[in-house]
Amino acid sequence: MQAYTARAHTNIALLKYWGKANEQLIIPTTSSISLTLDEFYTDTTVVFDQHLNEDAVFLNDAPLTGKGYKKITDFLDIVRQLAGISTKAHVQSTNHVPTAAGLASSASAFSALAGAASKAAGLDLSLADLSRLARRGSGSASRSIYGGFVEWERGTDDTTSVAHPLQEVVDWDIQLLTVIINDQPKKVDSRGGMQHALQTSPFYQNWVDATNAATVDMKTAIENHDFQKIGSLAEQNALQMHATNMTATPPFTYLTDNSWAVIQLAAQLRSKGIEVYATMDAGPNVKLISHISDYHEIVLALQSVLPDVETVAATPGPGLVVVAGDEI
Amino acid sequence: MQAYTARAHTNIALLKYWGKANEQLIIPTTSSISLTLDEFYTDTTVVFDQHLNEDAVFLNDAPLTGKGYKKITDFLDIVRQLAGISTKAHVQSTNHVPTAAGLASSASAFSALAGAASKAAGLDLSLADLSRLARRGSGSASRSIYGGFVEWERGTDDTTSVAHPLQEVVDWDIQLLTVIINDQPKKVDSRGGMQHALQTSPFYQNWVDATNAATVDMKTAIENHDFQKIGSLAEQNALQMHATNMTATPPFTYLTDNSWAVIQLAAQLRSKGIEVYATMDAGPNVKLISHISDYHEIVLALQSVLPDVETVAATPGPGLVVVAGDEI
Structure with a gap:
């Protein structure tokens, strides 16, 4: 199997995501608009490996356990279902989002994981599909698929609740x-x-x-x-x-x-x-x-x-x- | 002329007064409901005196000046207009509302002033008229005319914007x-x-x-x-x-x-x-x-x-x- 590495940047919401209309699918009560940030990102490598009995997840070189691990394996289950495979994965993730900054590292984390895991599972998703997938891990991750100003349209179901770019290249003073x-x-x-x-x-x-x-x-x-x-x-x-x-x-x-x-x-x-x-x-x-x-x-x-x-x-x-x- | 002394207690708003529909008459945007408090009060003595060229106002034994003085003389002007007199007054007021408590001493102050000044000016106002008068000094003072639970009805003009008691004797544990x-x-x-x-x-x-x-x-x-x-x-x-x-x-x-x-x-x-x-x-x-x-x-x-x-x-x-x- 082929390993894939993805880099996704975190984002700051200018209009906030604050409440779910659907808890399970993470459909929000409002659309939100964000700016993706250059300096803060997550690098994630995923490879599916027949020899594994369970997913092996490392964050910043330490094995992830507990609730954090559960969130990743639940997300990988969605990817496996899409790809029609049952193979377990090796995930290695490095966060370049300073914890003290209080910026959501889950946005870059699940965006990078969506990108790397889907490719590693043999899928070739469009950016819109990657946004939908990332959303399932963390709502704000749906926006981190794109650069610059991004809108996550509220939508009403898994298909329509998806982000799209508003202005990918921001070449002015902000x-x-x-x-x-x-x-x-x-x-x-x-x-x-x-x-x-x-x-x-x-x-x-x-x-x-x-x-x-x-x-x-x-x-x-x-x-x-x-x-x-x-x-x-x-x-x-x-x-x-x-x-x-x-x-x-x-x-x-x-x-x-x-x-x-x-x-x-x-x-x-x-x-x-x-x-x-x-x-x-x-x-x-x-x-x-x-x-x-x-x-x-x-x-x-x-x-x-x-x-x-x-x-x-x-x-x-x-x-x-x-x-x-x-x-x- | 006869001197009169009034005691009025401050009150705590349970539903707040927060905004005026009419700035000049102090007509609020909502009705408010308060509880008058036993321990915090203002004692005010007023006498109109032909020998005075201007109002003499003492708060806690010190002469009041500046904006505070202006508010009192403006209020006395309303009383003089109601009574059809032009005589200046001697006002002596003692506040028993600890400043640090952050309870509105203006509520007890203008309620007591309304009570003492109107009687000293020869008026014999009803409690409702005293409430209307006190309101002109400070909105929350309209409620301090009454004991216990009080409602200041928003109203739409000087006549209808007035407080009335909801439960004057509160003989239960609060x-x-x-x-x-x-x-x-x-x-x-x-x-x-x-x-x-x-x-x-x-x-x-x-x-x-x-x-x-x-x-x-x-x-x-x-x-x-x-x-x-x-x-x-x-x-x-x-x-x-x-x-x-x-x-x-x-x-x-x-x-x-x-x-x-x-x-x-x-x-x-x-x-x-x-x-x-x-x-x-x-x-x-x-x-x-x-x-x-x-x-x-x-x-x-x-x-x-x-x-x-x-x-x-x-x-x-x-x-x-x-x-x-x-x-x-």
Whole structure:
């Protein structure tokens, strides 16, 4: 059997995925729009091997066990079913997504796994089919099949819930600066958090309606390279998503005092003419959408508010690449 | 002229007042429901004095100046207009509302001022007219005319926007425990905060709709002494109000990490069978609605989360009292 290696990049959602209409197939309640990031990616090699009695999965050179292992073997079962094989696989994955950055490594992980495992199983899937497949591992992975700005269309079933590129090559001045917030509030994982908000927040449907409206505007803004509109839509959508958590029963929040200090700094910088907008996912880190050319000014301003702040910068990145490796 | 002294108690809103439909008359966008508190009050003495060239206002024995003075003289102008007099007044006010508790002293202050100033000006207003008058000084003061549970009906004009008692004598087990949070985030006063949320939050109307629905349920719950329903409606309404701030443009919050620690502790205590619910106003303090009988258990639990925590307990209190004083 032929080994295949895939590289997929993670992405930041500008309009968020926050809730499943179908838990099993991972069909979301809204479409979402993201930007794939150049600096953060996962490399995964897969080979199906007749000699294995069970899947062997290594993450960053250590054997994966428990729930993480179960998620991978469940995903490989989907690939085996598609390919009509029952052979077990050897999976070796290396994550180049700094954990502290709070960027979803599952997006790049399942996108890379979809790419490598499908080819290694003898399938030759289209990018759309790879997006559908990746979605089954982790919703946001459906978007990491493509580079640049990507829309994951909500859809209504396995066929229609799929990502497509909006602007694959982003040759204009936009960057994502992740501000690492060291406060760690009580952890609620994104899977549990979105389900709790969907089930108990009276504002959940309002967020869905607002996201549907924002999706139309965001696509126009991306087409027009309208940075200000992209940023303000992204910031509003993120805060509206977090408001569904705050109004859940019982309420919870991912945002800390330091998250809010950065959110408010972004507003202050905007009032001084520096275009910078905040977005936050299922954790306290704040990701600032800005022009690359404002990088130093923003970092200086951050240091004046949070003296020991750490930041990680990223720029738009490419889609999935799969290459053939050794034969075994 | 006869001096009059009034005592009015502050109140805690269980369904919040958060936005004005009419800025000048202070007509709110929703009805609100409160509980008047026994331990926190303002004593105010007013006498109109022909010898004065301007109003003389003393708060806690110090002369009041600036914006605070302007608010009082503007209010006295309304009283003078009603009474058909132009005489200036001597006002002496003592606040027994601890500033750190973050309870609105303006509610008891303008309720007491309405009571003392109207009588001193020779008016003999009904309680409903006193509520309308107090509203002109501070919206929440309209509710402090009455004891116990009070509804300020939104109304549509000066006549219909008025408070009335729902349950004046509260002879069952309910208390309010204010948890003093020492973190002080960037200050946004309630007047500015509510206006900003009303003008810029896409969830503002959703909060109005939710409050309208909750008003009906809250009145039934109060009638039935249904503590659990009162508490859960209050907590949800408060968080929905705070969600309008979070989704404003730019966003802001009054809640800090320690506020959230207390909010989440309340949920934990509930899961252990202790009925306690959180409500928060335009500041970081969290007010816990609980049974008096659970006081010690709640304070112990608070201390385990915030070791140096300070708390102030309060029970249901009476309405406005006005007494005649010296003649000058």
